[in-house]
Amino acid sequence: MNKYDVVIIGGSAAGVTAGITARRHYPNKSVLVIRAEEKVMIPCGIPYIYGTVGSPDKNIVPDAVLEKNKIDLVIDVAVDIDRDKRIVKTASGKEVEYDKLILTTGSKPIRPPIEGLDKKNVFEITKEVPNLSALLETVNSSKDLVIIGGGFIGVEFADECKKGRNINVTIVEMQPTCLSGAFDEYAGVAVEKILKERDINVITKDSVKALLGDEKVQTVKLGSGKEIKADTVILAIGAKANIDLAQKIGLEIGSTNSIQVDKHMLTSDKNIFACGDCAETLYFFSGKPAPLKLASIATMHARIAGANLFGLRRENQGSIGVYSTVVNETCFAAAGLTHAAAEKAGYEVVVGEATAPNRHPGGMPGMQEMTVHLICEKGTGKILGGQVYGAKSGGELINVISACISGNMTAEQVAVFQLGTHPALTASPIAYQLVNAAEMAAGKMRQ
Amino acid sequence: MNKYDVVIIGGSAAGVTAGITARRHYPNKSVLVIRAEEKVMIPCGIPYIYGTVGSPDKNIVPDAVLEKNKIDLVIDVAVDIDRDKRIVKTASGKEVEYDKLILTTGSKPIRPPIEGLDKKNVFEITKEVPNLSALLETVNSSKDLVIIGGGFIGVEFADECKKGRNINVTIVEMQPTCLSGAFDEYAGVAVEKILKERDINVITKDSVKALLGDEKVQTVKLGSGKEIKADTVILAIGAKANIDLAQKIGLEIGSTNSIQVDKHMLTSDKNIFACGDCAETLYFFSGKPAPLKLASIATMHARIAGANLFGLRRENQGSIGVYSTVVNETCFAAAGLTHAAAEKAGYEVVVGEATAPNRHPGGMPGMQEMTVHLICEKGTGKILGGQVYGAKSGGELINVISACISGNMTAEQVAVFQLGTHPALTASPIAYQLVNAAEMAAGKMRQ
Incomplete structure (x- = not known):
């Protein structure tokens, strides 16, 4: 042995x-x-098989x-x-x-209590290549795709499946907005706007009751009674x-x-x-x-x-939860508690917000606006969470916020954060979003 | 009044x-x-007037x-x-x-003890528009530009002045490598390689002794005795x-x-x-x-x-010094002490290094390698500095490192850093450069 x-x-x-x-x-x-x-499979890469990357073989x-x-x-x-x-x-x-x-x-994948889940052309997102390949083949000949769930996987699949295909894509989400686990409502609204501009249908505050059809799914029946045409259904309601x-x-x-x-x-x-x-x-x-x-x-x-393994060297400090995604070239990233979650957890909250271009001057190539929301505990000023949307440098800026959270930093401390800036890479040092959001939060606490 | x-x-x-x-x-x-x-003028934007941005009016x-x-x-x-x-x-x-x-x-600008500094076509980099406009006009008709100083301003001016112009550009730097104030030698070597690929001449370990010519500068005479043809000279040796x-x-x-x-x-x-x-x-x-x-x-x-102003609310914790720049689409960024500076300051140092693509899978668009060096104190593991080169997301990643430094984090803590990753934005969570560099440094400390 x-x-x-x-x-x-x-x-x-x-x-x-x-x-x-x-x-x-x-x-x-x-x-x-x-x-x-x-x-x-690279787990986070799975949605990109269906558009940008092109096949499971390229996501290993x-x-x-x-x-x-x-x-x-x-x-x-x-x-x-x-x-x-x-x-x-x-x-x-x-x-x-x-x-x-x-x-x-x-x-x-979580298998929700929906009638007709065993019909053909209904897919769960697993990490197995044969399942993902079968889904790719199905999506390639699909006309009406319905995605159940508007979390990260659902939104990313919608964005990717729409790329280079003449296909109707609909997301059905129970919550009032997409991405509501990680972001406050404003971000969900912004995501929806982008998805709709790409001609992706977003139905919120509605549930899926049944998948109708004979062998193959033909219609998705919603809790509201609405019926949507569907030849492919993707379940993306979590794991x-x-x-x-x-x-x-x-x-x-x-x-x-x-x-x-x-x-x-x-x-x-x-x-x-x-x-x-x-x-x-x-x-x-x-x-x-x-x-x-x-x-x-x-x-x-x-x-x-x-x-x-052979000697206790490290302790888990608990999970902050740091997310990022890109929807049609706009980055959405979040760390820690949302405003809503912080209040639900019993914190008195102030939120600082700042928007600026991610370049200086604005004429530098690659200019995109970027907004930072910083969620702080009133009184102590402790950073409880942060959200970034806009430019793709948000993918690393959210890790700056994560470092501030794990270092137990306060809004006052972040307001004098030792930032590095460059015309081709970041906002100007005057307008740097994270620091200004912290200053705005600190200001609200003085009121 | x-x-x-x-x-x-x-x-x-x-x-x-x-x-x-x-x-x-x-x-x-x-x-x-x-x-x-x-x-x-946006101070850091000044070099970009000479290439990417195009005029002082666009850098305000x-x-x-x-x-x-x-x-x-x-x-x-x-x-x-x-x-x-x-x-x-x-x-x-x-x-x-x-x-x-x-x-x-x-x-x-520092005015070095060089003979002939008052000749025509010799420019200091000030923040005044008339001076910068005059330099732009001169560079536009220049054939042989010599830049004295290979720090950030010198390197950025060289890179920008070369853009769209048929011009010989030479940097003269006294130190063994360019950017040696902020980076360790390997980065200076990498910068030089990139500059040379762009047909920019880099002369290191040499000084400028005199600017020769009648009214206008015609030749730059170096400490080594070498003479370089010049119709424009830019002083970029600091402020x-x-x-x-x-x-x-x-x-x-x-x-x-x-x-x-x-x-x-x-x-x-x-x-x-x-x-x-x-x-x-x-x-x-x-x-x-x-x-x-x-x-x-x-x-x-x-x-x-x-x-x-009207009540002491904030204290200066001292400056970490966070730099970033881009040379021909490659980002160089640094925070805190270099390996050399840390040793000079009396620290016993270990350096962790990690390289990985900034996307996962590598087939995602915009893929570029990114390397992180993390300079840590042996024993305590305290992060003393960090350097990043490669992908442009380094412009924000260096701020993650700055946050780790100001939070007094150790290599052990950074090794379990709560990172956020995404296929289109960052390295994979397995390969995330900052965390792996910290793990490498922590490993060296256990030896």
């Missing part, structure tokens, strides 16, 4: 990063990744990163674990002994932790139906870590379990778990 | 920002800006920002100050009474504080020949603040006087001075 110091079950963002981190921290340990998929996490880090790979499905003997059993009948085990079993194996072997499960872990990413078994979408995540501010499922959180988990 | 609650002398980045900040913090106070220039800080903030403006030169009576006297004979005064008199007025009125001058200020940006006169290039800046780490002159530092100063 094979024996490895470290066995990792799952080979997506969390699994790969856990392996690399294990290798960096424990250079002499043997590491094995067991994964089900022949090829691993290369296995070279494993080889380079001397991590062995077995393509197989882990079906059981003998925790006493520390043995993983696979579908093909293999057994592998481990000293430490990391579970990165990921997530699976839930894949805890099948963890439950089977009796690990503790947390209140969000994810594998319970401590600050070191250790499960209830002292030789088993869990990280990524399958593991429970706590909010940075409240310490309460959070429904956040992001590749960036998964890799953060993995950098903790991998470092802690 | 006019009386204002706040009078600001100087109307560039520091003056404008001090005015806006005064308005925000003290809505009912009257504010006047006295400035010498009819039009204010709009006066609308003053009007919008109810700040009065007088175009005049402040020639004297009666500190007892709190009166500013101008060249045109006007007198203005003030309650609080802010000096933002800026800097002037010194303009302290003429401060000296005249007897304010204390600091060891860097700048106006001495305390943490509140107050000068030795309790009614006079100073900020920007004319004011002394201290290093963030050592607290020692620093030769840093940056628009971003000037605006940070101004946000402190403006807030402190």
Whole structure:
């Protein structure tokens, strides 16, 4: 029987990063990744298969990163674990002994209680290539695409599927606006405006009741009674932790139906870590379990778990939740709490807002407006969250805001932030959006 | 005689920002800006007049920002100050009474001890439009341009003057590499490579001894004895504080020949603040006087001075120094101490380095490699500095590093940084350069 110091079950963002981190921290340990998929999809890249990138083959996490880090790979499905003997059993009948085990079993799409989900041409977004390839072929000959869910996946799929195709695309979202989990309403309104300019239909405050048709879906019936023509339906209403194996072997499960872990990413078994979408995540501010499922959180988990394998070196400080996306060349990015979520959590909130071009002078090429919203606690001035929309440099500016949040900075401190600026790269130092948004928030607190 | 609650002398980045900040913090106070220039140049935009932007008229800080903030403006030169009576006297004979005064008199180019500097077609880079327009006209008919100094201004002028012109451009730099104040040697080598690919000559480790010719410069004679043909020469060897007025009125001058200020940006006169290039800046780490002159530092100063006018609200934490530039579409950005500067300051240093594409998958449009160097103190792991080169998102990524430095973060903390990533905006969460550079530095510390 094979024996490895470290066995990792799952080979997506969390699994790969856990392996690399294990290798960096424990250079002499043997590491094995067991994964089900022949090829691993870059998870956040999946929507781009349908437009910009063009095929699943061009959206692969290369296995070279494993080889380079001397991590062995077995393509197989882990079906059981003998925790006493520390043995993983696979579908093909293999057994592998481990000293430490990391579970990165990921997530699976939430299957909502909608009638007719089993009809042909109805797709869930999984990470399996055959499913994604079948969807690509279907979308290519589709005339009427309905996407259920207006979160990041739904919006990105709508934007991408519209590219280069003569196709009607409709998003159906229950909330009043799209992207409402990460952004306040104004951003959802802005996203909708952009989508509509691209001739994408957005239906909000409505639910999907049934998918009608014979074998193939033909119509989507909404809660409001409205019916929409559809030859393809994509379910994009979120994901839930894949805890099948963890439950089977009796690990503790947390209140969000994810594998319970401590600050070191250790499960209830002292030789088993869990990280990524399958593991429970706590909010940075409240310490309460959070429904956040992001590749960036998964890799953060993995950098903790991998470092802690043979000695507890790192603690999870809780998840801030940092998002970004691009809709028709406009960036939307968010970190931490929205205004709405902060108030719901009991904070008294002030919001500072600033807009400026991302170049100076405005005649520099690539000029685009960028707006920053900074959500602060009244009184302390603590930065609770931030949102950016406009120029694509927002993709990194949101990480500046994330650094300010994790450094427990206040609006007063951000107002004198030590920024770097350049005509071809950023706003002017006078107009720099983050600093001015902080100054506006600080001003409201003095009133 | 006019009386204002706040009078600001100087109307560039520091003056404008001090005015806006005064308005925000003290809505009912009257504010006047006295400035010498009819039009204010965006300081960092000046090199781009010579290529990308095309004329000084397109590189102006709009006066609308003053009007919008109810700040009065007088175009005049402040020639004297009666500190007892709190009166500013101008060249045109006007007198203005003030309650609080802010000096933002800026800097002037350093005039090196080179023979022949007064010949025709030799230009200093000042912020005055007539001088900049004359230079533009000269460059437009120039065949052989020599730039003395390979810092940011020198490199940016070389890059821009080469655009759309059939002109020989040569940079002469005394140090072993260009940009050596802000970057370690590898970056200077990379910049030189890019400049040479653009057919720009770079001469390092050599000085300029004399500018030869009759009325007009014809040849630049170097310390090595080499002679270079030149019909235009640009001096770009740095700037010194303009302290003429401060000296005249007897304010204390600091060891860097700048106006001495305390943490509140107050000068030795309790009614006079100073900020920007004319004011002394201290290093963030050592607290020692620093030769840093940056628009971003000037605006940070101004946000402190403006807030402190009628009550001390903010303290200067010292300057990190955050730089960025673009050379032929490649971004170079730096924050804090270089490896060399950190060692010179007495730190034992480890450097973590990581390179990855700024997109995932690599097939996403706009893909460019980006490298991060993170300079950390051995032992504590404290982030002392960082450098980024490659993709233009480095312009904001350097601000993430600045936030990590000002938050006193360590390599261990940055290794589990809460990043946001997106296929069209950043590296993948597995490969995110900042986090991996931190992990590499942390790894070296464990050895």
